[in-house]
Amino acid sequence: xxxxxxxxxxxxxxxxxxxxxxxxxxxxxxxxxxxxxxxxxxxxxxxxxxxxxxxxxxxxxxxxxxxxxxxxxxxxxxxxxxxxxxxxxxxxxxxxxxxxxxxxxxxxxxxxxxxxxxxxxxxxxxxxxxxxxxxxxxxxxxxxxxxxxxxxxxxxxxxxxxxxxxxxxxxxxxxxxxxxxxxxxxxxxxxxxxxxxxxxxxxxxxxxxxxxxxxxxxxxxxxxxxxxxxxxxxxxxxxxxxxxxxxxxxxxxxxxxxxxxxxxxxxxxxxxxxxxxxxxxxxxxxxxxxxxxxxxxxxxxxxxxxxxxxxxxxxxxxxxxxxxxxxxxxxxxxxxxxxxxxxxxxxxxxxxxxxxxxxxxxxxxxxxxxxxxxxxxxxxxxxxxxxxxxxxxxxxxxxxxxxxxxxxxxxxxxxxxxxxxxxxxxxxxxxxxxxxxxxxxxxxxxxxxxxxxxxxxxxxxxxxxxxxxxxxxxxxxxxxxxxxxxxxxxxxxxxxxxxxxxxxxxxxxxxxxxxxxxxxxxxxxxxxxxxxxxxxxxxxxxxxxxxxxxxxxxxxxxxxxxxxxxxx
Numbered sequence: 001x002x003x004x005x006x007x008x009x010x011x012x013x014x015x016x017x018x019x020x021x022x023x024x025x026x027x028x029x030x031x032x033x034x035x036x037x038x039x040x041x042x043x044x045x046x047x048x049x050x051x052x053x054x055x056x057x058x059x060x061x062x063x064x065x066x067x068x069x070x071x072x073x074x075x076x077x078x079x080x081x082x083x084x085x086x087x088x089x090x091x092x093x094x095x096x097x098x099x100x101x102x103x104x105x106x107x108x109x110x111x112x113x114x115x116x117x118x119x120x121x122x123x124x125x126x127x128x129x130x131x132x133x134x135x136x137x138x139x140x141x142x143x144x145x146x147x148x149x150x151x152x153x154x155x156x157x158x159x160x161x162x163x164x165x166x167x168x169x170x171x172x173x174x175x176x177x178x179x180x181x182x183x184x185x186x187x188x189x190x191x192x193x194x195x196x197x198x199x200x201x202x203x204x205x206x207x208x209x210x211x212x213x214x215x216x217x218x219x220x221x222x223x224x225x226x227x228x229x230x231x232x233x234x235x236x237x238x239x240x241x242x243x244x245x246x247x248x249x250x251x252x253x254x255x256x257x258x259x260x261x262x263x264x265x266x267x268x269x270x271x272x273x274x275x276x277x278x279x280x281x282x283x284x285x286x287x288x289x290x291x292x293x294x295x296x297x298x299x300x301x302x303x304x305x306x307x308x309x310x311x312x313x314x315x316x317x318x319x320x321x322x323x324x325x326x327x328x329x330x331x332x333x334x335x336x337x338x339x340x341x342x343x344x345x346x347x348x349x350x351x352x353x354x355x356x357x358x359x360x361x362x363x364x365x366x367x368x369x370x371x372x373x374x375x376x377x378x379x380x381x382x383x384x385x386x387x388x389x390x391x392x393x394x395x396x397x398x399x400x401x402x403x404x405x406x407x408x409x410x411x412x413x414x415x416x417x418x419x420x421x422x423x424x425x426x427x428x429x430x431x432x433x434x435x436x437x438x439x440x441x442x443x444x445x446x447x448x449x450x451x452x453x454x455x456x457x458x459x460x461x462x463x464x465x466x467x468x469x470x471x472x473x474x475x476x477x478x479x480x481x482x483x484x485x486x487x488x489x490x491x492x493x494x495x496x497x498x499x500x501x502x503x504x505x506x507x508x509x510x511x512x513x514x515x516x517x518x519x520x521x522x523x524x525x526x527x528x529x530x531x532x533x534x535x536x537x538x539x540x541x542x543x544x545x546x547x548x549x550x551x552x553x554x555x556x557x558x559x560x561x562x563x564x565x566x567x568x
Contacts, residue, residue, distance in 0.1 A: 024071020052082020
């Protein structure tokens with residue numbers, strides 16, 4: 001058995017179902033090994049960066065390893081953006097890349113990245129973008145290295161790992177003679193019972209004294225599969241539920257206790273509930289920039305912060321919790337429920353201002369599609385258990401604000417690393433992992449133009465993703481930032497091709513729509529076609545997403561911004 005054959009066999013052992021990668025000489029043996037696999041579906045991408053995003057998409061809502069690969073040198077370097085996403089967003093991903101023959105190190109051979117004599121140092125670069133990177137130096141170590149790598153990917157807070165395979169280990173005659181099956185043996189992060197008791201005692205006291213408690217739930221709870229536990233907890237103790245953008249849908253957004261998204265582009269009802277709270281129970285949150293109004297210093301002032309997270313490092317960032325519980329979200333919430341249930345009796349129904357608290361009225365300024373109404377239509381028509389992915393851009397704010405998810409549906413932005421086109425491509429990996437679920441991508445025209453050529457990959461492999469382009473021929477968020485910061489704009493407008501014609505040229509279904517009625521007709525057709533589909537929706541430029549730099553509301557945010565400018 002050759003090295004790459006052993007790696008593929010080991011990945012089969014732990015349930016890997018798909019491999020996303022780019023072609024190359026140093027990956028040739030891996031490509032052949034994947035061809036002969038009966039369990040792993042190989043998908044060759046047009047660009048290795050897309051492969052890394054697809055691996056993230058595959059791992060996003062599964063408990064499986066996302067797998068991507070590339071040849072040595074520039075092919076391997078194209079994986080970095082996806083690995084950075086996996087690192088920041090907690091996806092278990094393995095990247096395997098080639099490495100030039102070691103006997104030629106320092107000589108400047110093709111694709112050499114040894115770090116010697118002015119060659120790039122890929123070992124240092126992969127070490128900086130993964131939980132751990134390995135250089136395989138002996139074929140006899142293949143199974144040991146692979147097993148260690150995949151277990152590290154899943155341990156604690158999941159993340160990416162990487163293995164370099166030198167070209168000289170793929171030569172004829174170099175064999176793995178000690179192959180053994182790979183074991184994935186990772187203990188769950190269970191909560192400390194003493195910590196659980198302390199937090200439950202505090203919460204019981206707060207409930208008894210009629211203190212206002214809210215739950216703020218993030219993607220860690222979604223990834224943990226904690227939806228049922230979260231719903232049972234908030235219903236039993238009548239606690240209003242706020243979510244981050246990535247926590248949307250953990251419980252149906254139509255639930256009586258659901259008060260919306262807490263973020264700078266979130267709902268006024270969520271801001272109000274948070275502002276009035278005495279205790280904030282954060283579950284699976286990173287408490288990053290947009291969920292904290294740019295790390296607002298007074299965000300938790302006069303509040304008790306309880307933080308349940310799988311990673312100890314999350315307790316030592318911008319906000320130090322009063323009570324920290326190191327735990328997988330599902331296990332932590334279940335333990336808190338049991339401990340608190342013993343301490344309190346019946347709880348009176350909470351009075352909650354849901355999203356009807358604010359009027360989500362849309363004012364038309366032009367005849368073109370308003371992006372808010374486009375988002376509303378997407379939300380209304382989204383099938384049960386569908387996945388809605390939002391790429392980086394203004395459309396993310398529209399979708400997060402106007403789409404109301406039902407339980408079982410999922411919404412995901414591109415995370416704190418935030419690459420454009422991360423989900424334009426990641427959706428393909430998502431659909432491969434969940435062929436039974438509808439996968440829809442909301443993306444800006446800038447995002448799609450960056451790497452929408454992977455539509456050809458979807459067509460070639462019969463992967464029916466639906467891309468909806470919010471097309472206004474400008475970088476909206478950059479333009480708004482320039483206007484607010486510099487009072488002028490530059491280099492933010494551009495011309496687009498006919499995206500629908502391009503889609504049809506690739507063999508996909510393409511639609512160009514200029515009214516809401518045309519969009520809904522096209523979306524209905526795309527939902528039932530079973531084919532890769534692209535909808536180019538021409539939206540108005542004269543629309544600004546709901547936003548405030550303050551949780552006290554839009555007006556308060558404007559006042560604070562003006563005051564800051566005057567002080568400056």
